[in-house]
Amino acid sequence: MPTSVKTRPGPERHASQDAAFRTRADEVYAQLKRDVAEFSLVPGDRFTESEISERLGVSRTPVRQALFRLQQEGYVEVLFRSGWRVLPFDFDQFEQLYDLRMVLETTAVHRLCDSGHRVDRSLLDSLARIWLVPAAQRSSDTVQVAQWDEEFHCALVAAAGNAEMARVHRDVTDRIRIIRRLDFTKQPRIDATYEEHAKILKAIRANRGEQAAMLLRAHIETSQAEVRKITLHQVHMARTAGRR
Template sequence: MTDLPLLLPHAAAPPPAPLGRLADEVYSLIQQDIAYFRRVPGDRFTEGDIATQLGISRTPVRQALFRLRDEGLVELLFRSGWRVRPFNFARFEQLYELRRVLEITSVHRLCEGGRTPGHALLDALAHRWLAPPQERSTDANEVALWDEDFHCDIVEAAGNEEIARVHREVTERIRIIRRLDFTRLPRIDAAYQEHAQILSAILTKRGNQAAMLLRAHIESSQAEVHKITLHQVHMAQRAGRGGGA
């Protein structure tokens, strides 16, 4: 697991970080370890293991782990520490279904009315996703972040704060597996093409076409994530058992 430079002791160490910030950093580290299968489903560990590794107290570790437990990524075992939970594909399917409903509803709202303050977000998205090929990013991490912003900004632009709030919560819960969709260059190219088509339909008020394109885009991403996740879990578990390639 990646160390936290902020936490490493040295002669001119800065003042200790606030407890809440430490918990956030530990949360991010463990989440990334799970996302990239440095901790595979079924792995067991204790709060003390992580605290010792990072050189911090167990309190922020415990806070981070309970947050991850609430998101369904780890589970607390009776007198046995913690364990990375297996991927619950049924749960992710439900979250993806909710995401589709929220985003398609937002697309129709954007296409039915006139220009609103939220359309400034669409203009910014068009600048990024309608860029010519030579100006497109090929950085998977960057495009993954932009992809998340694309969908969140569309929902926010529609102007319903409660829909946007629920959508952000769903986004947080599926972030780990969504980013697996950008581990291959063809999916990055597809993201640019599909986002451009969706935006063009929204900007020209073609609501039904925009909704159809958005649904196909989400379902395509969902299928790729499911396939990649199964493969990576299998390979990570084989490596953990000493299996060959």
């Protein structure tokens, strides 16, 4: 009788499996990062790979890959024989990131007002349609305004035409998102953001670089001051408010 031969999976099958795991790991990574940014997971929270695996309906392999990636970025730490923990805020690092953000954005604003540089006016026009509106048309949705605020600052840098500067700025934006969202838990801060963004845009459109940079610097410094006030209690309160 002919002997049956077991064939091993070819390289194509291994490649497709690896790609599937990478895709699932990317999805888990993105979801866990959202959980931290939206305070579903707050600094100090502990969890296991099995808990995440069960909640997201995936195997532990992509969960582990995602967590190792988040560990490298400073969001979580692995605990000896007891799962994982969301790391406390590193406020010194946030201060440094805000300083870097200040340099990048004020430099971009000066370029936007310099006739010698190519500027993407379509990006500025799209910002005007959001921020230069009557008070009655303003959004009061804290999640929406937080997203628009982030896009406002990224668009200013992108419109200045330096792709490397925009790339670094996006990385900074990603790393401060977790605490930046706390700046939009109260209506007065939303109102102030509309007013301040409108003044910055008007100065840019009038090519008043020094004024635009001054307004932008004050705007970022106000947000930075709010960051300094953040306590773990406030984070828990923000999470509670977000679940209502």
